[in-house]
Amino acid sequence: KTKWAQLEAVVGSQKRLAIVARDIVEHFEKRLEAMDGKAMVVCMSRRICVELHREIVKLRPDWESGDDEQGAIKVVMTGSASDPSDWQPHIRNKPRREALANRFRNPDDPLRMVLVRDMWLTGFNVPPLHTMYLDKPMRGHGLMQAIARVNRVFRDKPGGLVVDYLGLAQELKQALATYTENGGTGRTALDQEEAVTVMREKYEVCCGLFGSYTTPEAVVEGFDRALWTTGTPQERLGLLPAAQEHILAQENGKDRCVRAVRELSQAFALAVPHEETLRIRDDVAFFQAVQAVLAKRAPDDARSERELDHAVRRIIARAVAPEGVTDIFAAAGLEKPDLSILSDEFLAEMRDMPQRNLAVELLQKLLKGEIKTRRRKNVVQARSFAEMLEQTLRRYQSRAIEAAQIIEELIGLAKEMREADRRGERLGLSDDEVAFYDALEANDSAVAVLGDETLRDIARELVQAVRNNLTIDWPLRENVRAQLRVIVKRILRKHGYPPDKQEKATQTVLEQAELSIRADV
Incomplete structure (x- = not known):
């Protein structure tokens, strides 16, 4: 003692x-x-x-x-x-x-x-x-x-x-x-010196991604990030679109960059405050800023944004300076978009962006977010648009089409989505009724046999039947599901829906019904 x-x-x-x-x-x-x-x-x-x-x-x-x-x-x-x-x-x-x-x-x-x-x-x-x-x-x-x-x-x-x-x-x-x-x-x-050694290795990998690389057409010069440390806040933010383009133009560039910067960040966190971390911290901040915008999910993704908070704070810290608050859209060379991601003005800006690969990346993220939103309201429409988007992106990833062509196709798909929102007005149906109409219209022979007017009547009747029979816990209650299945089949038979297509139509209607009750909860 x-x-x-x-x-x-x-x-x-x-x-x-x-x-x-x-x-x-x-x-x-x-x-x-x-x-x-x-x-x-x-x-x-x-x-x-x-x-x-x-x-x-x-x-x-x-x-x-x-x-x-x-x-x-x-x-x-x-x-x-x-x-x-x-x-x-x-x-x-x-x-x-x-x-x-x-x-x-x-x-x-x-x-x-x-x-x-x-x-x-x-x-x-x-x-x-x-x-x-x-x-x-x-x-x-x-x-x-x-x-x-x-x-x-x-x-x-x-x-x-x-x-x-x-x-x-x-x-x-x-x-x-x-x-x-x-x-x-x-x-x-793990000794800190070991962490510093790993950090140096990961740092070199990240530097290599922003260095020069060779394509079948030419040698692409390395990306100049000097303004990240010497430029104004607006100049620093203005680097990000071109930096993304540099990464996205490389084979598997996005995945390689996201993984490399994540590994560098982990090693950097262990090595702080070693003097070597002070030497490279501005470069690490730049890599993290690029990774944040590359890794950011579609607008409607439910994933927590906490994983990106650190990089976002680094961007904000550099953007807020005595010069005032920087308009991020202006810094990226874009006009501030209409709140609707599918507005003509915004799509036109996407078409005119000089960074073609970045435009593709932005458009696919926006469209995926829009599809996810629709998936909660209209199962058939969301499924159809998702398949169209997947087919287009597959052709692009296999280099069957160039960036300029895929941009036009993605813009066309965006306009189709916007047009789909107006179908209810043309058909005289509410959003819920349109969703059930689409579930019925998925069968081409039903459209040919019954016509639009009958399908609209069936859709209206289905919506009313679903509302009258649904409870919050209906997906967990088999007796309620069975009763609703009988009601749906009865409505389809009453209106002469093709018998060989009734089972599939019933399954789709029940799937749509489940979405409807979840949206109302």
Whole structure:
């Protein structure tokens, strides 16, 4: 105990804590530039937790808040009324500590850093935690348990980082040896220099993608990204369309770029704040910005955009400057489009874009988003347009048609979609009725035998029948489905729908009915 007290006095000296606090703040802010996440500082004693917290808050006063529901930094510890008065704001009962734990677990909560002595070092799972600052002697199982806090799988987190202030390398090696001897498997630790080596390799791959390449026609010059670091915000954003075009013109360029930049970003996050990361960080930001727009899904995709948040923030950080807010559409050389992606004006701009491969990429994303929207309303129409789009893209990917030709075909498909929205007016049907009409019209022989007027009557009757018989849980209730199937077949027979096509028509109508009830919920 005497030796521990002596070491605690040295480790907890005010001058040393001020140095450690500055190092933690600077290091963690650089970590956040590379990857969102949270940090845990492990201290020798409650006294050091309180005093190191005080030093950090001196440097970043906006991190602190007396409210448990606010603030970016907290001390987590137990105590009693007999503890010093300056400790009391950090002493909480179990419900208050659990509330802090929930904040820390939440990746979107602004609580980014906690200081602990013993609490939360075992059995506490926080996937967003990616950095641990160790300022406490530890060994064996306890050390392995503590390090395990930062190695939880989370999104694209490549691994956790442990910053050692007391020279625990030997204890870590012994703990890892014990872990392996007791059946542990896998690579548990990676030296930062190894991460830097991997980062350099991935960086060269990304640079190569933006370098020169050869096509059957000519040698394409490398892409000049100098303006990314020297240009105005508008000039920087203006690089992105041409950069995408450079990638998309290469064979499998999009997939190769997205994968290479993802791997570089993971290695970069592990290597920060090594001096090599500072040298290449502007290039990495450029690669991430291009990857973000290439990887972005169709407008109606349900996928969370969190994976792109980091790159988007990097773009915004460069776009917001003393010159004012930059119009991203203008920077990309496009007029701000009509809110409808299928407006004549916007399609004309797509046709005139100098970056032909980028125009193809944008159009297919927009059309896929539009098809996904229709899939929730009209199953037959969405299926038809999806097949048309797939056939067109397959011909383009096999190089059977050039970019200019596919642009015209995609624009034609966009106009067909827009025209399909007006069919209800021409037929005198509501959107729901048009959807059932399309389900019936998919059978060419039915159209020939019955004609439009009869099909419209059947569609109206089907909509009414579906509304009268559907309940929210009908897809899970076989008796309701069976009853509706009987009603649909009865309506089809009544109007003389071709008998050999009734079963398929019934299946399509039931599929459309399920979409209708989901849209109404």
